[in-house]
Amino acid sequence: MTTQPPAPDWYPDPSGKPGLMYWDGQQWHKNIPETPAPAHQRPAEPISATPQPRSHAARITATWVAIAALVGLVAVTGYVLLKQAQRSQHAVAQPKPAPSAPTMRPAPPSGQNPSLAPPSASTAGSSYLKTSWGTSCQVTAEQVTCQTCVPGQVITNAYSCTDPAPAVAVNTAGIVNRNPADIGSFPGAQQLSTGQTYHLNGWTIVVSGGWARFINDGTGHGMAVAAQNFDSF
Numbered sequence: 255m256t257t258q259p260p261a262p263d264w265y266p267d268p269s270g271k272p273g274l275m276y277w278d279g280q281q282w283h284k285n286i287p288e289t290p291a292p293a294h295q296r297p298a299e300p301i302s303a304t305p306q307p308r309s310h311a312a313r314i315t316a317t318w319v320a321i322a323a324l325v326g327l328v329a330v331t332g333y334v335l336l337k338q339a340q341r342s343q344h345a346v347a348q349p350k351p352a353p354s355a356p357t358m359r360p361a362p363p364s365g366q367n368p369s370l371a372p373p374s375a376s377t378a379g380s381s382y383l384k385t386s387w388g389t390s391c392q393v394t395a396e397q398v399t400c401q402t403c404v405p406g407q408v409i410t411n412a413y414s415c416t417d418p419a420p421a422v423a424v425n426t427a428g429i430v431n432r433n434p435a436d437i438g439s440f441p442g443a444q445q446l447s448t449g450q451t452y453h454l455n456g457w458t459i460v461v462s463g464g465w466a467r468f469i470n471d472g473t474g475h476g477m478a479v480a481a482q483n484f485d486s487f
Contacts, residue, residue, distance in 0.1 A: 381454055382440035385466050386447065387481040390419075392437045395455045398468040399423040399434045400479045409482070422484055424468070426456075428475030430486045 264274045268282065275282045381393045388404035402422055403415035418436035425431070446452065446466060452459040457476070460467045465483075469476040478485045 379455075382437070382443040383446055383452075383454075383459070383466075384443040385461065385479070386445070387464070389466070389479055389481065390437060390439055390443060391466070391468070391479065392440075393455050393457055393459075393468070397423050397425040397431075397434075398457060398477055399437055400466075400468075400477065400484070401437070402479075402484055403482060405439060407481075422477070424475070424477040424486050426470045426473050426475060428473070428486060430477075 259279060260277055262277055262279045265277050267273050267275050275284055276286050277283075379394055383391045383393060385391070388407070389401050391398060391400040399421050400423075401415075401419040403409055403419050405415050405417035405419050408414040418438045421434050421437055423431040423434035446459065446461045448461050450461055452461075453471075456471050458469045458471055460469070465478050465480050467476065467478040476487060478487070
């Protein structure tokens with residue numbers, strides 16, 4: 255029967271000498287041997303006074319905070335620059351718009367003023383005109399009176415137009431009067447030329463295509479006469 259070795263402890267000296275010796279389980283020692291540190295254990299490291307680095311999450315948070323601050327700074331700078339540019343634009347004097355060109359009327363031929371009748375053809379606010387085919391007209395501010403035929407011209411085989419010739423008148427409202435006072439053939443009446451436009455006593459006179467049209471500037475009413483024709487509007 256195998257005897258188990260005694261447990262590590264102090265025992266009487268096996269050699270019979272007085273005193274005690276220490277049995278470590280394998281051999282005898284006069285003193286307790288020092289226990290070596292296990293090979294797999296590392297000695298404790300001293301505590302460093304330097305603070306440990308921040309965690310990964312803290313670094314990410316700090317990075318985003320820095321980015322947000324940079325974006326805010328860029329936005330504020332852009333806003334300030336935009337406002338300064340707008341103030342500079344308003345400070346520049348705006349060019350004045352070019353005045354609209356006035357409506358031009360055809361210029362009269364050289365040496366002729368169609369807006370005024372010759373003094374010899376005007377009496378007491380009346381002006382006398384004569385068409386190129388011989389019809390005489392009287393123009394006042396209130397109405398236009400024209401002959402309906404040319405004196406001396408044969409109207410039909412039965413008769414010819416005499417002087418004073420029958421006349422017809424139209425006022426500024428376009429009302430026709432077929433029995434106006436006779437105007438006769440006024441000496442020195444202003445001659446109207448075909449293709450010309452005249453302005454007289456508040457009327458515009460257009461001579462074209464064998465007709466003379468008298469148009470009141472205020473109402474647009476008037477009359478038109480030809481060699482042997484008449485119309486009102």
